[in-house]
Amino acid sequence: MQYQTVLKKMLTELNDEVHYYLKVENDFLNLNQLLNKEIEISFEGYECLCCGLNKKIYRQGFCYDCFYSSAQVGDWIMKPELSTAHLDIEDRDLDYEKSVQLQPHVVYLALSSEVKVGVTRKSQIPTRWIDQGASKAIEIVEVPNRYLAGITEVALKNHVSDKTSWQKMLKNEVLDANLIEEREKLKQFIPDEAQPYFLANNGKVVEINYPVLKYPTKISSLNLEKTPVFSGKLVGVKGQYLIFEDFTVFNVRNSEGYKVIITVK
Known part of the structure; x- marks a missing residue:
């Protein structure tokens, strides 16, 4: 089975162990059901999560221009102590900042x-x-x-x-x-x-318990820009990482905005 998607962080549900879901096309892929299966990830390009353009991703799924203009990635996101909406002071978009900060x-x-x-x-x-x-x-x-x-x-x-x-x-x-x-x-x-x-x-x-069959003893990080096609047996999911049998790990969240084809063999 093949699935096309623009990567976003995996959705999760806390049960006896965490259930992981990856949004693909008009559906969701239940990653817990893919343990012990061979998966191929093929890098196809970029799609900025803000402007939707095929522009190289800079950080957090955003292209360079959007990262430095969008209210969704203001400095207060990483440094909450810089929040100013409670003072009615705008950073990039006061309405948005109030909607998030005043919760x-x-x-x-x-x-x-x-x-x-x-x-x-x-x-x-x-x-x-x-x-x-x-x-x-x-x-x-x-x-x-x-x-x-x-x-x-x-x-x-x-x-x-x-x-x-x-x-x-x-x-x-x-x-x-x-x-x-x-x-x-x-x-x-x-x-x-x-x-x-x-x-x-x-x-x-x-x-919190995670769906991991085998933890790696050493780690090799998958970078899709350097390795545009990767195939391996999925043995676990933890945090926002896929864990493969050969100790390769893939940070889904760090790859937001990447267009990929996922093939389940």
């Missing part, structure tokens, strides 16, 4: 390799945790806007990492840690503005 946001701890702190919209839980390949996660504070979440993350990352080692995550080399205890240690470092939003009664740790 409930959660600061959380996740265990993907080591313990890390992160920020996401409340509506993106547990999607954000799954995208990072977290095996466990817990909420710390729930605040009414992105700015408060951002300054909380900045304060906490002086005491805990805000990065994930994607190589360790894919090898399943995950530190054993008690997230409830870690959260309590960090409570004192939450900024005064966010202290009232500490989730004192939410001690629930969410555990």
Whole structure:
């Protein structure tokens, strides 16, 4: 079977293990059902997720021009503490920025390799945790806007990492840690503005299992621009990565905006 698509990040559903879906043409490909099957990925070109033109992808599925003009990729996306919509101050498009920034946001701890702190919209839980390949996660504070979440993350990352080692995550080399205890240690470092939003009664740790038959012991990253046709047996999906039997891994999210043909053999 062949499927044409412009790659976007995989959609996920949390059950006993995560279910992964890739949008193809007018359908969805259930990747859990493709484990142990040979898959070929053929790179056909680009399609910017913003303007839709066949222009080389620069970052996050956007061409160079769109990356530096679209409100969807303003600096506040990667650095929530730069959010200004709560002050009625525009970055690129105030209406869009208000629609995203003035939503409930959660600061959380996740265990993907080591313990890390992160920020996401409340509506993106547990999607954000799954995208990072977290095996466990817990909420710390729930605040009414992105700015408060951002300054909380900045304060906490002086005491805990805000990065994930994607190589360790894919090898399943995950530190054993008690997230409830870690959260309590960090409570004192939450900024005064966010202290009232500490989730004192939410001690629930969410555990996440992934459809992986075999974890790689070493890793080779697939770059479709350098290897435009790749074929391999799919043995796992974790985070936003496809894992193949020969230890090749493919970051779907990093390849957003790439036009491909996927052949299931």
